[in-house]
Amino acid sequence: MDHPVSPLEQALHAARALVLADLVAREVAEADVVSLVEESVVRRRWWVEQWPDGVEFLAGLVAQDVQDALLERYGRWPLCPVCGTGDPHALEIEPELGPDPHWVCHQAGVKVAAVGSLGGAFGTSVS
């Protein structure tokens, strides 16, 4: 690469791509939703500049930011694909602040997918 990109920018780019992949998987990647991701990336860029050790946590944090923003504007996201019965509920990020974040269902107590891999988890349950 003849234009070096800092590890921080790479991590932000990766986090953005992972969360966008999950939004696309759930068919909510509309223009205004993408802007929610951009807002989170801007906020987290500032955050990780203050705390560079948090670079591994970016994907989970961006996913949670977008989840919170969607809850205010659209409702729960992403809905749990595991539980066929009961009230619809959203998956949660685990760990909330750590590397290698996953979407988990606390009701079923299962890891559903890594952040960025929701498409695979939903692939068989969505027509």
Ligand SMILES: [Zn+2]
């Ligand atoms: Zn569930």
